[in-house]
Amino acid sequence: MSIHSVNQVAIKRLTGAIGWFVCLGLVIISSPQAAQNATVERFWQEAQRAELFHTPMWHKLVYYQPQGFGRGYSSDINSAGFFLSPQGEHDPAAELQALIAGVLAPVDGFQPEQHAQCRFPARFTWLQQQLDFSTVTLPTPACEDYAAWRVNEQIDSVSLIWANGYLGNPSSFYGHVLLKLNYASSDPDSILGTTVNFGVDLPNNETPAVFVWRGLVGKYNAVFAYSRFHQNSLLYGEMQQRDLWEYRLNFPQDKVDFIVAHTWELLGQEFVYYFASENCAYRTAQVLDLVLDEPLGNQIKPWTLPHDIFNNLMDQRLNGEPVVQAVRYIPAGQSRFTELYEALSKEQQRAVAQHIAAPVRNKPMITRPTDAEHIDVLDTLLEYYGFYYALHGTPEELSEVRRPLVQQRLAFAPSPPRQFLRDQQPPHAGQFPSLLQAAVFGNDVIGTGVTGRFRLSYFDHLAPAQGRLPFMHMAMFDLSVAATENDIWLKRFDLVHIEALNLSRTGQPGDGGLAWKVRLGAEQADLSCNDCLQGFAEGGLGKGLAMGSDSAVYSMFEGRINNGDKGPVSGTARLGAIVGVQSWWKLHLDAGYRYHVAADVDAEPMLAGRLRLGTGRRWDVVLSAEEHQAREMKVAFSAHW
Numbered sequence: 001m002s003i004h005s006v007n008q009v010a011i012k013r014l015t016g017a018i019g020w021f022v023c024l025g026l027v028i029i030s031s032p033q034a035a036q037n038a039t040v041e042r043f044w045q046e047a048q049r050a051e052l053f054h055t056p057m058w059h060k061l062v063y064y065q066p067q068g069f070g071r072g073y074s075s076d077i078n079s080a081g082f083f084l085s086p087q088g089e090h091d092p093a094a095e096l097q098a099l100i101a102g103v104l105a106p107v108d109g110f111q112p113e114q115h116a117q118c119r120f121p122a123r124f125t126w127l128q129q130q131l132d133f134s135t136v137t138l139p140t141p142a143c144e145d146y147a148a149w150r151v152n153e154q155i156d157s158v159s160l161i162w163a164n165g166y167l168g169n170p171s172s173f174y175g176h177v178l179l180k181l182n183y184a185s186s187d188p189d190s191i192l193g194t195t196v197n198f199g200v201d202l203p204n205n206e207t208p209a210v211f212v213w214r215g216l217v218g219k220y221n222a223v224f225a226y227s228r229f230h231q232n233s234l235l236y237g238e239m240q241q242r243d244l245w246e247y248r249l250n251f252p253q254d255k256v257d258f259i260v261a262h263t264w265e266l267l268g269q270e271f272v273y274y275f276a277s278e279n280c281a282y283r284t285a286q287v288l289d290l291v292l293d294e295p296l297g298n299q300i301k302p303w304t305l306p307h308d309i310f311n312n313l314m315d316q317r318l319n320g321e322p323v324v325q326a327v328r329y330i331p332a333g334q335s336r337f338t339e340l341y342e343a344l345s346k347e348q349q350r351a352v353a354q355h356i357a358a359p360v361r362n363k364p365m366i367t368r369p370t371d372a373e374h375i376d377v378l379d380t381l382l383e384y385y386g387f388y389y390a391l392h393g394t395p396e397e398l399s400e401v402r403r404p405l406v407q408q409r410l411a412f413a414p415s416p417p418r419q420f421l422r423d424q425q426p427p428h429a430g431q432f433p434s435l436l437q438a439a440v441f442g443n444d445v446i447g448t449g450v451t452g453r454f455r456l457s458y459f460d461h462l463a464p465a466q467g468r469l470p471f472m473h474m475a476m477f478d479l480s481v482a483a484t485e486n487d488i489w490l491k492r493f494d495l496v497h498i499e500a501l502n503l504s505r506t507g508q509p510g511d512g513g514l515a516w517k518v519r520l521g522a523e524q525a526d527l528s529c530n531d532c533l534q535g536f537a538e539g540g541l542g543k544g545l546a547m548g549s550d551s552a553v554y555s556m557f558e559g560r561i562n563n564g565d566k567g568p569v570s571g572t573a574r575l576g577a578i579v580g581v582q583s584w585w586k587l588h589l590d591a592g593y594r595y596h597v598a599a600d601v602d603a604e605p606m607l608a609g610r611l612r613l614g615t616g617r618r619w620d621v622v623l624s625a626e627e628h629q630a631r632e633m634k635v636a637f638s639a640h641w
Helices: 003-050 056-062 092-104 121-130 144-149 208-216 229-239 253-266 280-289 306-313 333-342 346-357 371-392 395-409
Strands: 064-066 073-075 155-163 176-183 194-200 220-228 244-249 270-273 324-330 435-443 447-459 472-483 488-500 515-524 533-546 552-562 569-579 585-597 604-613 619-627 631-640
Touching: 003 092, 056 064, 056 092, 056 121, 092 121, 121 253, 144 253, 155 253, 155 280, 155 306, 176 229, 176 253, 176 280, 176 306, 194 229, 194 280, 220 229, 220 253, 220 280, 229 244, 229 371, 244 306, 253 280, 280 306, 333 371, 346 371, 371 395, 447 631, 488 533, 515 552, 533 569
Parallel strands: none
Antiparallel strands: 064 073, 155 176, 155 244, 176 194, 194 220, 220 270, 244 324, 435 447, 435 631, 447 472, 472 488, 488 515, 515 533, 533 552, 552 569, 569 585, 585 604, 604 619, 619 631
16 A cells, blocks of 8 residues: 555544544533423423413413403513513413523523523512422522512511502502512511502603593503612601501411512513503502412402502401401601691690791790690691691701700600501591492473483592591592483583692691692583583682581682683682581582673572481492572482492
8 A cells, every 4th residue: 555545544534533523522512502402391391281371370470461352462561671582572482481491591601680580580489389390400590689689588578558649749649559578677667678669750740631641541651669668658758748558468478478579570670551550559469469369459340549459458368367467557747747736735736836936936835834745845846847848848947947846855755656546547448439329310490310420530528538638529530421201411521520628737837728629521501401511621729627527618719611602711609518527427518609701691609518328438328409500409329349
C-alpha cells in the first residue's frame, strides 16, 4: 500500500473519530434538555387528561371569562406580563402548558425573580395540589421579592376594609373597599399591615360627570396597588375624613397564604374599570372568592356595589364557622371630635368654643376643673384642630396651634385608649343598595293607576341611617314608569341625583357647611300630565340644621334648565324637614315654590310628604302625598336587594 493510501485511510479514521466525539458531545449536551422536555410533556399529558385548563379555579386565577357563541375565552387582565404564553390571554390550555414548563424550568438562565415560581406563586401552589411532583426534583429559586411581600411568612390573617363614601372623588361616591394583610405581632390592629387597593388613577381635574360617563362605558384602566395600612388610615381617616370599618376574616393559614400569593401576582396588572360593575368591590371580592365556598359578589344583578360585598360577607361560612371573626370601627378625625364634644358638659363646650374662636391668645378655661375635665377639653381641641387643618389649613398652621395644647396635655397622665362608639351600625347593617318598588296611586286629574320603579343605587333621605352618609340622597339610574287602564308613560328618570344637607353637629367652624344638590334626568313637567316629559339639569345651594341625631330642617334655592313648554329656565325655593324619631318610621316633608323665568307661566307651589314604615333591610312601605298642579296619593311597597 502506498504512503498516499495510508494517509487517506488515516484521515478517514480520524474524521470518523472526530465525528463520533462530536455526536457524543451533542448527545451529552442535549440529554438534560431532552429529559427536561420529556418531564414537561409527561406532566402536560397528565394535566390534559384531568382537563385542568377547564377547572373553575384555573379560570379564576387567570381571570378568564367565556366570550359566548363559541368564541372561547378572554382574560379580564390586559397586561402582557400576566401571561407566560403568548396566547395566554385567550387560551387557558396554552397558559397552563406554559405554567408547567415554567415551574419546572431550571433556575439558571433566568433573571432574578423572573422564574414562574416567583412570578406566580398562587398558580404554582394550585398546580402542586393538582399534579404529583414527588417523582421529580423541583427547582428552588430564591424569590427574594416575594419573600419580602410575605414578610417572611409573618402574615397571619386578612381583613376587608370599608371606607365611607367620599364626594371629593367620584370613584368613591358609594364607598371604597380594600384588602388588608395583617402581620402576626403584638399590635392587635396591625397598623403596619399591607393594604391592597384596586383603583383608577384619575387624570387631573376630571369632573364627576365625565368620570361617571367614562366609567360606565369602560374608558379607564385600573390596577391593584399596595401601601401600609397606616398610610390609608391617614389618607381616608384624617385627610378625607372618612370613617373606616375593618372586618377581620376567620381564614386558616393555608387560605391566608393563598390570598397573599395571589395579591402578589396582581400587583400592577391592568383591568378595564367599570364604575357600576367591575369596580373595587367586584375585583376585591374576586380575590376572596378564591378561598370561599360561595361567591362573595351578588349573583343576581349584573352590577356590584360596595354594600353588596359586606352584606353577603356576613352570610358566609367556612368549615361551619362564620367567615367574619370581628368588626372594628375606625372613626375619622371629625367623628372623634364630634363624639368627644357631645360628651362634654356645657361649660367644657364653652371652653372649647372660646379657644377655637381665638386659639393663639386663649387657653381653654374652666372654673376649677378636675384633671379629668381638663384632659377631656384638651383632647377634644386636639382632635378638632387635627381634622380642621387637614381640610382647611397647612401643617405649619396646625403645628402652631397644637404646640401649646400638647404642652398642657403632657402635664397630665396619659389616658387609656378611648373607645369611640357613636356610630355602632356598620355597613352591613344598612339596607341593600338597589331598589324595586311597586305602588298604587290616585291622582285627581289623571285618575288611579300603578307605578313601577327601579333604582340601581343607593339611598334617599328616608333610608335608615345605618351604613350610609347621614342626611343625604344619593341615587343613580332611578327610573319610574306609571300606567292607568288606558295609558303607560315614563314618570321620572334620574340619571344622577345627589343632595347633601352637610349638617353641623357641634356648630364649630369646619363642622358642616352649605347644603347642595345636583340632579340630572327627565320627568313629567308636573302631576297633571303624562305627555309633558322634559329633560332637565338642576343644582341648588342652601343650609341645613340638625334637630337631634336623626332629624333636620333645611332650606335650599335651586336653579333648573329644561326643554319643556314652561320655558328653559326656572328657580325654586324649598323648605323641608326630615323627622326620624323611631327606627320603624321616618318622615320627609318638602314645600317649594317654582318661578319660571322668561315664560308666560304662573309660579307653581309644590308640596310633598313621604313616610317610610318598617325596619327591614330588604323591604319597607312608603306612603306619600304630593301636590304640583294636581294632587296625588300613593302607597308603595319597596324591595331592597
